[in-house]
Amino acid sequence: MASQPDELQTVIQTAVSSPRPATSGARGHSRRRFGYYRGLVYFFVMPWVIGFLGFTLGPTLASLYFSFTDYNLLSSPKWVGLTNYAALLDDRRYKAAVIVTIKYVVIGVPVKLAVALLVAVLLRETSKLVSVYRAIFYVPSLLGGSVAIAVLWRQMFGDPGLVKSLLALVGIDSQGWLTSPSTALSTLIILEAWQFGAPMIIFLAALRQMPQELNEAAMVDGAGTWQRFWHLTIPLLTPIIFFNLILQMIGSFQAFSSAFIVSNGTGGPVNSTLFYTLYLYIQGFGNLQMGYATAMAWVLLAIIALVTGGLFFSAKYWVFYGDSQ
Amino acid sequence: MFTRRTLIGAGGLAALGTVAGCSGGKSNGASGGGVQLSVIWWGDANTAKQFNQVLNLYGKIDHPNNAKGQFLAWGDYWDKLATLAAAKKMPDVMAFNGDNLPKYAKNGLLMELPKVDLGDYDTSGLSTGKYDGKLYGINFATEYVVLMYNQKMAEGTGVAVPPDGSSWDDWATYFADMQRHLKTGVYASDDLSPNGNVFLSWLIGRGKQGIWNADGSMGYDRDDAYSWFSYWANLRSRKIVPPGPQTVAAGQAGGGPANNPTTKGTAVYTSDTITNFPANQSVNPHKMSLASCPVGPARRGEWHSFYGWTVSAKAPVDAIKEFLHVWFTNPKAWKAIGFSNGIPVSQKALDLLSEDATGPAKTILQFLDKKYPIKPVPIPGAPATLGSNFDTAFSQANDAILSGSSSVDAAVKQFMNDSEQAFG
Numbered sequence: 114m115a116s117q118p119d120e121l122q123t124v125i126q127t128a129v130s131s132p133r134p135a136t137s138g139a140r141g142h143s144r145r146r147f148g149y150y151r152g153l154v155y156f157f158v159m160p161w162v163i164g165f166l167g168f169t170l171g172p173t174l175a176s177l178y179f180s181f182t183d184y185n186l187l188s189s190p191k192w193v194g195l196t197n198y199a200a201l202l203d204d205r206r207y208k209a210a211v212i213v214t215i216k217y218v219v220i221g222v223p224v225k226l227a228v229a230l231l232v233a234v235l236l237r238e239t240s241k242l243v244s245v246y247r248a249i250f251y252v253p254s255l256l257g258g259s260v261a262i263a264v265l266w267r268q269m270f271g272d273p274g275l276v277k278s279l280l281a282l283v284g285i286d287s288q289g290w291l292t293s294p295s296t297a298l299s300t301l302i303i304l305e306a307w308q309f310g311a312p313m314i315i316f317l318a319a320l321r322q323m324p325q326e327l328n329e330a331a332m333v334d335g336a337g338t339w340q341r342f343w344h345l346t347i348p349l350l351t352p353i354i355f356f357n358l359i360l361q362m363i364g365s366f367q368a369f370s371s372a373f374i375v376s377n378g379t380g381g382p383v384n385s386t387l388f389y390t391l392y393l394y395i396q397g398f399g400n401l402q403m404g405y406a407t408a409m410a411w412v413l414l415a416i417i418a419l420v421t422g423g424l425f426f427s428a429k430y431w432v433f434y435g436d437s438q
Numbered sequence: 439m440f441t442r443r444t445l446i447g448a449g450g451l452a453a454l455g456t457v458a459g460c461s462g463g464k465s466n467g468a469s470g471g472g473v474q475l476s477v478i479w480w481g482d483a484n485t486a487k488q489f490n491q492v493l494n495l496y497g498k499i500d501h502p503n504n505a506k507g508q509f510l511a512w513g514d515y516w517d518k519l520a521t522l523a524a525a526k527k528m529p530d531v532m533a534f535n536g537d538n539l540p541k542y543a544k545n546g547l548l549m550e551l552p553k554v555d556l557g558d559y560d561t562s563g564l565s566t567g568k569y570d571g572k573l574y575g576i577n578f579a580t581e582y583v584v585l586m587y588n589q590k591m592a593e594g595t596g597v598a599v600p601p602d603g604s605s606w607d608d609w610a611t612y613f614a615d616m617q618r619h620l621k622t623g624v625y626a627s628d629d630l631s632p633n634g635n636v637f638l639s640w641l642i643g644r645g646k647q648g649i650w651n652a653d654g655s656m657g658y659d660r661d662d663a664y665s666w667f668s669y670w671a672n673l674r675s676r677k678i679v680p681p682g683p684q685t686v687a688a689g690q691a692g693g694g695p696a697n698n699p700t701t702k703g704t705a706v707y708t709s710d711t712i713t714n715f716p717a718n719q720s721v722n723p724h725k726m727s728l729a730s731c732p733v734g735p736a737r738r739g740e741w742h743s744f745y746g747w748t749v750s751a752k753a754p755v756d757a758i759k760e761f762l763h764v765w766f767t768n769p770k771a772w773k774a775i776g777f778s779n780g781i782p783v784s785q786k787a788l789d790l791l792s793e794d795a796t797g798p799a800k801t802i803l804q805f806l807d808k809k810y811p812i813k814p815v816p817i818p819g820a821p822a823t824l825g826s827n828f829d830t831a832f833s834q835a836n837d838a839i840l841s842g843s844s845s846v847d848a849a850v851k852q853f854m855n856d857s858e859q860a861f862g
Contacts, residue, residue, distance in 0.1 A: 186524040187545040206830075267690060272683040291690060292683035294843045377690050378513070379830070382837035383844075398517045400825030401541070 180408040185401040197408035207409070209384040210392035216298060217388065218365040221305040226357055229309035230350075233316035234342070247317070254310030263304070263374030267291060270300045291375055294385040301371050301386055312357040319353040320346070351432040359421060366417050369394070389413055472502030473757045479507070479533035480515035482717075484778075491774035492765055499768070500760045505531070523547055530753035531761060534575055536566055536743035540819035543569035549749040550574060554759050557767035560783040566744040566816045576762060577746040579780030581713040582814040583639050583739070584805070585729040588722070591706045595619035599729060606640070606669065606732040613678045616706065628699050628708040629679035631670035632689055632836040634829065636709050636731075640666050642741045642815050643734015649828060654821035656861040663857075664850045667839060671846050680705060682840030689833070695721050712805075713745070713780040716798040728805040730812075742814035745780070777802050827860030 180197055182190035201207050232250055236243055256262050269275045272289025280287050290296045323346070331341050347354075369390040372380060380387030380395070389409070397406030475496075479489060486509045497504030508529075510518055516538065522528050528547060542548050550572045559576075567575030592599060595616045600608050613626035620626065630636045638649055641658055650657045673679045680699055691697040695718040699705035703724075710718055712728070719726050731739045747765070749758050765771055772787040777799050782788050795803050835853035838844035844852070 185541075185545075186520045187542060187547060267687075271687040271690065272681075274687075288842075289683045289687055292686035293841050294837070375690060377692050379689075379833055381690070381833060382686055382841045383834055395826065395830075398520065400827065401520055402825070 176407040176410060179404050180411050182404045184404040184407075186403055187401065190404065193404070197405045198412070200405065201408065201412065206384060206387065206392060210380070210387045210389045213298060213380075213384065213387050214366060214368075214389040217302060217305070217368060218362060221302040222358065222361045222365050224302065225306045225309050225361060226312055226354065228306050229312035229357070230316050230354075232309065233313045233320055234346075236313075236317055237320045247314070250313060251310035254308045260370065260374055263371045266300065266304050266371070267375050292382060294381075294383040297375075297382060297385040301368075301375065304371050305365065305368070312361060315353060315357055316350070319350055323349055348433050352434055355424070355428055355432045359424060362420060362424070363417055366413065366420075472500075472504065473754050475503070475505040475531055475753070475757055475761055476529035477505050477507040477531040478515075478519070478529040479509050480512045481509050481533075482511075485509065488774050488776070488778055492768075492771045495768060495770050495774070496761050496764045499764055500757065503757045503760070505761060528750040528752075530750050530758065532748050532750065533746070534748040535745050536817060537820040537824075539567065539575055539744055539748060540569050541822040542748070543572075543574045543819075544822045547751055548574045549751045549753060549755075549758070551576065551749060551762075552755055552759055554762045555767065556763070558784050558786050559766050560785075563742060563783060563816060566742060566819070567746060567748075569819055575744055575746050575748040576766065577742075577744060577780075577783070578775075579713075579777075579782050580742055580814065581711045581745060581780030582742055582812065583635050583709055583731050584712050584715070585707055585709050585731060586700065586715060586718055586726050587707045587729065588700055588703075589725045589727040591620075591624075591724070592616070592727070595706075602730045603733050603738075604730075606643070606734065609732045610669070610673060610678075613673065613707070614676065617676075617678045620706070623704060625680050625699065625705045626678050626707060627673070628705045629670060629674060629682070629685040629840070630709050631667060631840070632685065632833060633709060634832055635711060637666055637832070638741055638817070639731045639739035640734065643732070643737060643739035645734070645736030648741065648815075648817045650818070650821055650824070650861065652818045654824075654861070656857055658857075660850060660854050663835075663853055664846065667835065667846045667850055667853075671839060682842060686837055686840045689837075700726075711780070712802065713778070715802060716776075716778060719798045719801070726801070728801060737815075738812070740812050740814035741817050743817040744819060781806065821861065823862065824860060828857065831856035831860055 179190055181192060181194055183193045183196070184190035236247055236250070253262075267274075270277075270290040272292045274289055274291075277287055277289055290300045327345060327349075328341060331345055336344070367390055368388050372386040372388045372391050373394070376382075376386045376391075378391070378395070378399075380391050390413070393406050393409045393413070396402045396409065477489075477493060479485070481489075486507070489509070490507055493505040493507050519528070519532065519538075523542070523545075534542070539548070551574060554576075556576070563577055563580060564573060567573055567577060587599075596619065597612060597615045600612050604612075616626040634649070641648060641662055644662060646657050646662065648657045670679065674682060679685075684699070688697045688699065695701055695710070695714065698708045698718075700708040701718070701722050707729075708718070709731070715726070715728065733739060747762065766784070769787075769790055772782060772784070772790055776791060781802070782791065791799060792803055831853055834856065835849045838849040838852070839846055
């Protein structure tokens with residue numbers, strides 16, 4: 114008896130090689146075969162489908178419905194139309210959260226990508242130690258989102274903290290970075306930039322793929338290191354920069370844990386670390402305003418979609434693909 | 439061989455199994471045909487050990503009924519409970535506080551408690567467990583805010599501790615005197631300006647009902663807030679309490695006994711509820727002692743809000759009655775809990791615990807002996823729609839002052855605006 118893959122191959126070969134229409138008998142045979150494999154396909158796909166329907170699509174649609182309701186988890190939701198969305202416009206803390214998040218994204222993402230690109234360029238050279246350095250530089254990305262690192266950050270930038278103590282040693286009298294509204298966000302941006310490992314790996318892979326002939330030709334033409342980097346490497350990397358930019362931008366809009374841990378869930382001092390998602394959590398679980406929180410979530414989705422769309426639109430002006438004219 | 443129908447059927451069963459696995463903490467049938475009560479509270483492993491002793495005791499007394507407990511940290515507890523409420527899977531018996539009882543009672547999730555035999559439990563304090571005139575919760579004990587201090591450091595300064603009944607100004611004077619004998623970097627007191635419990639004592643002492651009134655309206659005015667923030671700003675400027683950023687940092691670290699400067703040896707005095715005295719003592723290597731909360735211009739500042747058991751609206755009534763009876767009247771239960779939930783309101787329980795008290799329990803009893811019977815002012819439950827809005831407004835005003843980004847005047851103005859919005 115032939116094995117099943119052989120049988121399948123026979124069926125396919127028959128279908129492909131036969132110049133005449135298959136007889137009804139052959140068609141029934143292949144249909145039974147495909148029916149058998151389709152059953153297996155359903156079987157293997159089913160866990161994902163159940164997960165998608167039950168844990169992604171269902172909750173997503175439910176949250177859309179809740180965003181039009183007054184829902185406090187303790188009683189049934191009551192339909193209030195666009196009230197939650199309108200209330201966002203009058204919410205002083207909501208506006209603060211939007212501003213903090215935009216600052217975080219606009220400053221944090223470019224800084225993170227710049228650091229990632231810089232380190233990737235430095236690691237491009239092949240050496241025995243490169244893989245070790247690469248692993249070392251990637252470690253913060255594995256640990257950076259963890260609670261432990263956020264706690265460590267609080268110890269370093271708090272008052273008294275390691276950074277303050279080190280600055281004091283060289284005669285600089287600073288206050289705790291995380292305890293001052295003017296500097297608290299910048300410490301979280303540093304934490305974000307420190308987790309540059311993932312975009313760095315992607316940049317590094319792209320740099321390794323770059324054709325050396327172009328670089329060598331530019332050298333022959335007398336281009337210096339900076340000129341080659343700026344006029345050759347960067348343009349060739351723009352698709353990768355664009356890819357990383359989209360990923361990091363979306364991730365930064367959704368940042369939560371660092372601010373939650375560092376501010377003990379308050380977004381303080383004085384709203385200076387009140388990320389959008391943190392305020393959403395405070396409204397949803399602190400105040401049990403789940404309808405309001407879901408409205409916030411949908412507005413965030415719209416903002417991210419809008420910014421992503423804008424970036425895609427702008428891409429035709431600054432992203433250069435190999436096949437573009 | 440698999441058919442499409444059997445595969446879809448298997449998938450459906452798997453999905454049902456998954457959903458069934460998500461079920462929460464409802465009362466179940468206990469082995470032997472009884473009822474198993476599900477009990478939930480917030481706290482640490484030590485509290486769990488004590489509570490589980492009483493749960494086991496209940497299982498022996500009310501056999502074949504029994505109780506199964508679970509506990510969470512404070513920060514996770516209310517998220518979990520709200521989620522269970524949304525899923526209509528609330529446990530039978532739940533620890534609650536006065537901030538949350540009204541909104542759950544208002545939504546019909548709690549049972550109006552049946553008549554329970556509570557022995558010699560002093561029922562005069564039960565008003566804090568009421569909502570809309572109906573009793574939904576029974577306090578574990580009585581608790582109120584006290585001052586706690588490092589006894590060795592305080593005695594080392596040679597300045598006499600103010601007697602019971604001293605005012606806020608008396609305490610400020612005492613702290614200033616003490617500060618002169620302390621080394622640099624050590625402060626007479628923790629900065630208590632961000633402590634909502636102490637702010638509540640301040641308001642009670644000024645004759646107010648509390649942070650909110652019984653009708654849910656705002657319980658303080660601009661003068662109350664301004665005088666509060668100014669009192670602490672004054673101590674801060676005289677370096678009697680730690681610098682503002684250090685206080686912000688302690689709050690960011692989560693506050694609590696582990697993070698207060700008295701535990702760290704950088705302040706002599708701090709404040710907490712008497713319930714938390716054992717926890718404060720357990721993390722402080724030095725012997726701590728207790729002093730009464732300062733007295734306000736109108737009256738003493740001790741207050742008492744709800745902290746105790748409530749019951750799910752769908753819990754089995756007979757088992758609940760017996761559970762509460764065992765919890766509040768059984769001497770073994772009193773022994774197991776000790777002073778962990780506050781000062782017992784049963785005289786028999788207090789007498790029993792006095793017999794062989796040691797450590798923090800002995801300190802609490804010595805403190806109680808020195809005082810005339812304190813009758814803390816009962817605080818009504820929080821307005822059901824307040825949420826965390828007061829806490830947010832209060833912490834923001836404090837952060838603004840402590841970080842130096844705002845004057846007391848400006849912070850109070852913002853605080854009052856936010857408060858008016860919070861209380862609607």
